[in-house]
Amino acid sequence: MKRFLAFVQKEVYHILRDKRTLLILFGMPVVMILLFGYAITTEIRDAKIAILDHARDENTQQLKDKILASTYFLLTKELNNEQEIAEVFKDGKTKVVVVFEPNFGKKLQTESSANVQLIADASDPNTANTLVNYLQAIVADYMMEINQNANIPYQISMESRMWYNPELKGVYYFVPGLIAILLMLISAMMTSISIAREKELGTMEVLLTSPMRSGQIIIAKVVPYVILSLVDAVIILLLGKYVFEVPILGSLPLLFMEVLIFILLALSLGILISTVAATQQTALLLSLMALMLPTILLSGFIFPIENMPPPLRVMSNIIPARWFIVIVKSIMLKGSGLDILWQETVILCGFILFFIALSIKKFKIRLE
Amino acid sequence: MTNEKIIEVEQLMKIFGSFHAVDDISFDVKRGEIFGFLGANGAGKTTAMKMLTGLLSPTSGKATVAGFDVYKETEKIKKTIGYMSQKFSLYGDLTVKENIQLFGGIYGLKNKVIKAKMHELLGRLGMENSANALIDSLPLGWKQKLAFSVAMLHDPSIIFLDEPTGGVDPVTRRQFWEMIYETAHNGTTIFVTTHYMDEAEYCDRISMMVDGKIAALGSPDELKKGFNAQNMDEVFVGIAREGKVLK
Numbered sequence: 001m002k003r004f005l006a007f008v009q010k011e012v013y014h015i016l017r018d019k020r021t022l023l024i025l026f027g028m029p030v031v032m033i034l035l036f037g038y039a040i041t042t043e044i045r046d047a048k049i050a051i052l053d054h055a056r057d058e059n060t061q062q063l064k065d066k067i068l069a070s071t072y073f074l075l076t077k078e079l080n081n082e083q084e085i086a087e088v089f090k091d092g093k094t095k096v097v098v099v100f101e102p103n104f105g106k107k108l109q110t111e112s113s114a115n116v117q118l119i120a121d122a123s124d125p126n127t128a129n130t131l132v133n134y135l136q137a138i139v140a141d142y143m144m145e146i147n148q149n150a151n152i153p154y155q156i157s158m159e160s161r162m163w164y165n166p167e168l169k170g171v172y173y174f175v176p177g178l179i180a181i182l183l184m185l186i187s188a189m190m191t192s193i194s195i196a197r198e199k200e201l202g203t204m205e206v207l208l209t210s211p212m213r214s215g216q217i218i219i220a221k222v223v224p225y226v227i228l229s230l231v232d233a234v235i236i237l238l239l240g241k242y243v244f245e246v247p248i249l250g251s252l253p254l255l256f257m258e259v260l261i262f263i264l265l266a267l268s269l270g271i272l273i274s275t276v277a278a279t280q281q282t283a284l285l286l287s288l289m290a291l292m293l294p295t296i297l298l299s300g301f302i303f304p305i306e307n308m309p310p311p312l313r314v315m316s317n318i319i320p321a322r323w324f325i326v327i328v329k330s331i332m333l334k335g336s337g338l339d340i341l342w343q344e345t346v347i348l349c350g351f352i353l354f355f356i357a358l359s360i361k362k363f364k365i366r367l368e
Numbered sequence: 369m370t371n372e373k374i375i376e377v378e379q380l381m382k383i384f385g386s387f388h389a390v391d392d393i394s395f396d397v398k399r400g401e402i403f404g405f406l407g408a409n410g411a412g413k414t415t416a417m418k419m420l421t422g423l424l425s426p427t428s429g430k431a432t433v434a435g436f437d438v439y440k441e442t443e444k445i446k447k448t449i450g451y452m453s454q455k456f457s458l459y460g461d462l463t464v465k466e467n468i469q470l471f472g473g474i475y476g477l478k479n480k481v482i483k484a485k486m487h488e489l490l491g492r493l494g495m496e497n498s499a500n501a502l503i504d505s506l507p508l509g510w511k512q513k514l515a516f517s518v519a520m521l522h523d524p525s526i527i528f529l530d531e532p533t534g535g536v537d538p539v540t541r542r543q544f545w546e547m548i549y550e551t552a553h554n555g556t557t558i559f560v561t562t563h564y565m566d567e568a569e570y571c572d573r574i575s576m577m578v579d580g581k582i583a584a585l586g587s588p589d590e591l592k593k594g595f596n597a598q599n600m601d602e603v604f605v606g607i608a609r610e611g612k613v614l615k
Contacts, residue, residue, distance in 0.1 A: 006473020010462065017461045202455025206519075209421045209451035209528070210474045211443060 003212055007220035014194065015224055021190065029182050029232045033239045036174045047072055047131050049096045050088045052079040057105035059114075059146075066142050067098065072134050089121050096120045096131050108146075116158050175240035176328035177301030179233055180262065180321035184295050187229045187266030188273065189287035191222055195274035196283035222267050229263045230256075249335030258331065258341075261348050262324045268355035269320075275362040295321045320351045374399045374526060374557050375420065380429035382415050389415040391580035392429070397559060399525070402552050404571030405561040406604070411577040413561045414530070420559070421528055422446050434525050447475070450524035454531035457515050460504035464495065467503060468518060475522035482521075489517050509540035516547055520556070527551070529560040533567065545570050565600040574600075576607055583607045 015021055049067070053060050068075055076094050079085065088094045099117040101107070108114040118135055120128035136158055195218070198204040207217050233256075240246040248255065269291060277283035296302060298312060299321035305313055316322050323344040330336035338345065375397035382390040390412045397403045407413045418424035420433055422442030431438040434448045451457075458467045465486065472482035490496045493513055503511060512532070519527055529548075533541045545567070552558050552572075560571065568574050568588060575585040584591055584607055588600060595606040 003474050003476055006470050009473075010459065010466070010470045013462050013466060014459070201460075202453045203457060203459060205423070205453050205455075205530075206451055206457040207474070208423055209446060209449065210471075211446045211476065212474055213443075 004216060004220050007212065007217065008223050011194070011221055011224045015228070025186060025190070025228055025232065026235070028185070029178075029235050030239065032182065033175070033178055033236055034243070036178055046074050047096065047127070048076045048094045049073045049098060049131075050077045050079050050085075050094050051075065052082070052085065052097060052099045053104075054102040055100050055104035055106075057103075059105035059108055060100045063100075063116075063139065063142050064098075067135065067138050070134070070138060072131070085119060094121070095127055096135065098135065118158060174301070175236065175244070175246045176325045176332060177299065177321075178240075179236050179259065179328055180299060180324045181292070181295055181301065182232055182236060183229050183259070183263055184266045184269075184291055184321060185287075186232055187225055187263050188270035188291050189284065190228075191225050191267055191270035192273035192277060192283040192287055193280050194221060194225075195271065196277045196280045199274075200279045218271060222271070225267065226260075226263055229266070230259065233259045233263075246332065248332050250331035251337065254338060255328070255331045258324070258327050258345065258348075261345065261352070262320070265320050265324075265348055265352045265355070268352050268359065272355050272359045272362065275359050294319050298322065299325055301325060320348060323347050372399045373397070374401075374434055375403075375559070376430075376432050377420075378430040380416070380419065380431050381427045382412075382419060382424065383427045388580050390419070390426075393577075393580075393582045395575055395582060395585055397526075397557060399557055400552055400555050402548065402558040402560065402570065402572045404568050404574035405559060405577070406565075406568055406574055407561075407577030412580040413577055416577070417528060417530060417559070417561060420445075421449060421451055447522075448525050450519040450522070450527035452515050452519040452527070452529050452532055454534040458503050458511065458518060461502060463500050463502055464490070464506075464514065465499045467514075468521065471518050471521055477522060485521055489521070493517060508536060509543065512536060512540060512544055513547060516544070516551075520551065524556065526557040526559060529558065531561050531563060533562065533564065541567070565604055568600040576604065578607060 015025070051064060053064070064075075067073055073096075077084075077088055079088060079097065085097050085099075088097065097119045099119065101115045101117070104114045104116075116139060118132050120132050122128040139158055195204075198207065208214060212220075237248065237255075241248060270287070273283055273286045273290070277286050294315075298305075298308075298316045298319045300316065301321070305316050305322065308316065327341050327344045327348075330341055373396045375395075377396065378394050380390060380393050381388065393412075393416065405413055405417065415424065419426045419438055420431065422433075422438060422445045425439060433445045436442075436444045436448070438445065459470070462470065468486045468489065469482060472485065477485070486499075490499055493510070495510065495514070498506065498510075503514070506514070516529075516532065533544055536544065541564075548558055548560070548570075560567075562568065571588065573585070573587050574591065576583045576591075584594070584603070586594070591597075591603045592599070595603045597603045597606055
């Protein structure tokens with residue numbers, strides 16, 4: 001035990017004295033969550049819109065005032081004809097064009113129904129979707145107002161068009177994905193690099209000729225990173241909750257248990273990588289190529305798994321983060337318990353056993 | 369040096385696939401001896417050393433280190449030996465003190481013992497003022513001596529030195545060998561591999577490995593006589609040229 005503690009202490013010194021690593025360990029989660037948070041955030045303020053008003057009557061004026069009075073929209077331009085729509089989208093600043101049909105007010109009075117068309121720049125699908133939802137809410141609100149003192153209910157029908165990307169992708173909750181990616185990064189990459197470093201510097205041989213067993217060495221190396229990863233997970237959850245208001249509906253202990261399982265999984269992957277990587281650079285590259293890219297691309301973090309072509313969809317099954325993201329999403333957003341998530345949890349544990357078994361095998365081959 | 373055999377190796381083999389890395393070697397090392405283990409890169413030195421330090425299990429043959437079997441008692445072997453490698457074996461980002469504490473801890477020494485040893489060791493090396501300096505900030509010669517002293521921290525009866533003086537200037541090498549002599553004088557057996565033929569002359573006995581076999585074994589004088597050579601360089605050239613085996 002004393003051996004073990006002396007070793008853990010050494011690892012802590014390594015981490016604390018390596019400013020770059022420290023920066024990665026604690027700077028990265030904060031930067032990433034803020035970056036992703038603001039990039040994929042669903043709340044948009046001061047979005048630029050243009051209006052093409054064919055009617056120019058009292059009703060359209062009221063509606064326009066109502067739209068612009070909200071904090072969400074800023075008017076860039078009043079358009080005069082349909083041709084200007086494409087033009088105003090071109091610079092990418094204007095996100096939505098609101099089109100009122102000719103005789104909007106008159107139609108509303110006489111026929112009790114009028115049309116508004118919303119044309120959104122859907123090359124940024126999340127923003128487009130969100131803005132259209134906001135506008136629909138504002139129009140619906142306006143409808144309720146004018147219906148209060150009317151006998152026959154007025155009907156403003158809205159039609160929205162998503163330009164440039166008719167198939168809208170959903171809004172993703174980035175926090176679960178971010179936890180998965182950061183834990184993968186810290187646990188797997190850092191441990192594989194730290195073990196590779198001992199090999200590269202030759203200190204590994206010294207350790208192996210000491211009475212410490214190789215298992216002991218590995219576990220002692222991993223302990224500080226388990227703690228660091230947990231701290232990082234807490235940072236992300238706190239930032240998610242208090243900066244971006246991502247709820248945590250489910251049980252916190254369950255969430256942490258799953259986080260811990262995923263950390264162990266990432267660590268076992270890191271150990272596996274270190275058994276094949278002789279230098280820190282190889283370990284770094286392997287971690288990036290073999291872990292980070294598939295985790296980012298195939299886990300459903302950025303691209304929904306449902307939209308993937310079948311071969312990739314099958315492949316996503318072997319990405320551990322895919323299952324973890326499902327678990328975290330369900331716990332945080334739906335409040336699910338272990339009774340629903342046990343399958344995913346079992347899969348994660350299976351991955352751990354598999355990677356550890358493979359590491360042991362690889363390790364033996366190397367020694368033979 | 370006594371006549372007590374502390375390392376005994378008999379027909380030791382290590383085969384990787386079809387490659388005989390260590391091919392039927394036999395030798396013994398006596399307590400307190402400085403035993404030089406020479407050979408070109410790839411001759412099997414490192415493999416042989418790995419088997420003796422318990423890192424690698426032999427394919428066949430017999431070997432004991434300090435009376436412990438290399439197949440079954442590797443843990444006991446590890447406790448009785450010290451090891452210092454050609455690559456630097458201390459942690460550069462830890463201080464002198466922290467390195468000593470770490471290795472003392474790894475070898476299971478009590479805190480009190482570690483403290484006493486540290487005091488004694490720093491005093492002997494004249495490094496009291498550098499106890500809190502990072503290893504990286506020390507000159508190479510100091511690091512080398514410190515690495516050696518740390519490898520000796522748990523009073524091993526045998527110390528394995530894997531090309532300990534690689535990349536070190538002649539003066540530092542000389543000083544380093546003085547330390548080795550002193551240690552051997554105190555009864556510790558030294559098992560050292562080296563590239564430097566002049567260093568071979570400092571050893572009590574040397575063995576030269578060629579292609580996994582021991583091509584020559586004896587004291588430097590015996591070898592020079594046997595090969596009719598002026599110095600160890602010529603001995604080495606002789607072995608390489610004639611493939612001559614001298615026992």
